[in-house]
Amino acid sequence: MVGWEGTIQLTGETVDRAEETLARSVSGDQLAFAQIVREQQGMVFSLAYHFLRDRSLAEELAQEVFLLLHQNLSAMKSSAHLTYWLRKVTSHRCIDQTRRLKVRPQVSLEDVPEPAGVTSTSDPLLSEVLRRVVGTLPEKARMVVLLRYQEDLEPAEIAEVLKMPVNTVKSHLRRSLATLREKLTRCLGEVPV
Amino acid sequence: MSRLDDELRKAFRRETPSADFAERVLKAVAAAPVPKRKWWDELLSLLATPKVRLVAVGVAVSLLVVLWATQSKRVQVPDKTDSRAEVEKQVSPGPADKNPAAPNEVANNVTEKDQVVPQHPRHSPIKPRRHVSERREVAKSEGEIAKDQLMLALHIAGASLYEAQRMVKAGE
Numbered sequence: 140m141v142g143w144e145g146t147i148q149l150t151g152e153t154v155d156r157a158e159e160t161l162a163r164s165v166s167g168d169q170l171a172f173a174q175i176v177r178e179q180q181g182m183v184f185s186l187a188y189h190f191l192r193d194r195s196l197a198e199e200l201a202q203e204v205f206l207l208l209h210q211n212l213s214a215m216k217s218s219a220h221l222t223y224w225l226r227k228v229t230s231h232r233c234i235d236q237t238r239r240l241k242v243r244p245q246v247s248l249e250d251v252p253e254p255a256g257v258t259s260t261s262d263p264l265l266s267e268v269l270r271r272v273v274g275t276l277p278e279k280a281r282m283v284v285l286l287r288y289q290e291d292l293e294p295a296e297i298a299e300v301l302k303m304p305v306n307t308v309k310s311h312l313r314r315s316l317a318t319l320r321e322k323l324t325r326c327l328g329e330v331p332v
Numbered sequence: 333m334s335r336l337d338d339e340l341r342k343a344f345r346r347e348t349p350s351a352d353f354a355e356r357v358l359k360a361v362a363a364a365p366v367p368k369r370k371w372w373d374e375l376l377s378l379l380a381t382p383k384v385r386l387v388a389v390g391v392a393v394s395l396l397v398v399l400w401a402t403q404s405k406r407v408q409v410p411d412k413t414d415s416r417a418e419v420e421k422q423v424s425p426g427p428a429d430k431n432p433a434a435p436n437e438v439a440n441n442v443t444e445k446d447q448v449v450p451q452h453p454r455h456s457p458i459k460p461r462r463h464v465s466e467r468r469e470v471a472k473s474e475g476e477i478a479k480d481q482l483m484l485a486l487h488i489a490g491a492s493l494y495e496a497q498r499m500v501k502a503g504e
Binding site for chain 2: 169172173176177180181182184185188189197198201202205206209210213262265266267269270273284285287288289291316319320323
C-alpha cells in the first residue's frame with residue numbers, strides 16, 4: 140500500500156499510545172502536543188538540516204512546520220497520517236525555501252577535505268563528504284536521496300510524499316547514486332561500492 | 333545492498349535539534365493567533381464522533397419518513413375529492429332536462445354533504461407520478477367511490493320519480 144496508511148508499522152501498544160496522544164492534542168491538550176513535537180522533532184529537523192545544511196535555518200523551518208501542524212491538528216486522521224503529513228510538508232517547504240533563497244551549496248570538489256585514509260566501518264569524514272556531495276544535487280533529487288536514506292522510505296512512498304511518479308523517483312535515485320560514485324571516485328580515489 | 337547505501341544511511345542519520353527546540357515551538361504556538369474556525373468545521377468536528385454521527389443519521393431518517401408520510405397523506409386527500417366531484421357531475425341530473433316538473437324538490441333532497449363544488453383545474457393540486465401498484469390502488473378506491481356515488485344518484489333519481497308520480501296522481 141502506498142501513502143500514509145502503509146508507511147509506518149508499529150506495535151499495537153505504541154500505536155494506541157500515539158493515537159491517544161494525538162486525540163488529546165486535537166482536543167487542546169498542550170502537553171500532548173509537546174509530546175508529539177518531541178517525538179517528531181528529530182525527523183523534521185534532520186530532513187531540513189540535511190537538505191539546507193544550515194542549523195538555524197533548519198530549526199526555523201521545523202518550527203514553522205510544527206506551527207502549521209498545530210493549526211491543522213483536527214485534520215490528522217491517525218499518528219501514521221501525522222508522520223506522513225509532517226514528511227510531506229517539510230519536504231515541500233525545504234524545496235520552496237531553497238528555490239526562494241537560492242540556497243544551493245555549491246561545493247567544489249577542491250573544498251572537500253582530502254581524507255587521510257579510506258575507509259573504516261563508520262568514517263565521519265566519508266559521511267561529511269557524502270553530505271556535501273548530496274548537497275550539490277538538484278532540489279528534488281536531493282530530497283529523494285534524503286527520504287530514501289534518512290527516512291528509509293521505498294520509492295513508492297517517496298513518490299507519494301513528493302507527488303511525483305515512481306519511475307521519476309527511481310531515475311532520480313539512479314542518477315544521484317551515479318553522480319555520487321563519480322564524485323567520490325574523483326575526490327577519494329575509490330568508491331565504497 | 334551496497335556499501336554506498338550503508339554509508340549514505342550513516343551520513344544521513346537523524347539528528348536532534350537544540351535542547352530548547354520543543355519549548356520554543358510551544359511558545360510560538362501560544363503566541364500565534366488562533367485561526368477562526370468556520371461553522372462547517374465545527375459541524376464536521378461534531379460529526380467526527382461515531383455516536384453523534386449515528387444519532388444524526390437516525391434523526392435525518394426519521395425526519396424523512398415523517399415528511400414522506402405527511403406528503404403522501406396530502407396527495408391522497410385531494411384525489412378522492414376530485415374523483416367524487418367528477419362522478420357527481422356526471423351522474424347528477426340537470427335541473428332542466430331530466431326533471432322539469434319538480435326541480436326544487438330534487439335540489440332539496442340533495443344534502444349539503446353530497447354537494448361537492450368541483451375545483452377549478454388551475455387550483456387543483458399537482459398530482460405526482462405514481463408507481464403502477466399505487467395507481468391500481470387509487471383506481472380501485474376511485475371505483476368504489478364511483479359505485480357509491482352511482483347508488484346515491486339512483487336513490488335520488490328514484491325519490492324524485494316517486495315524488496313526481498305522487499304529484500301527478502294528486503293532480504288527477
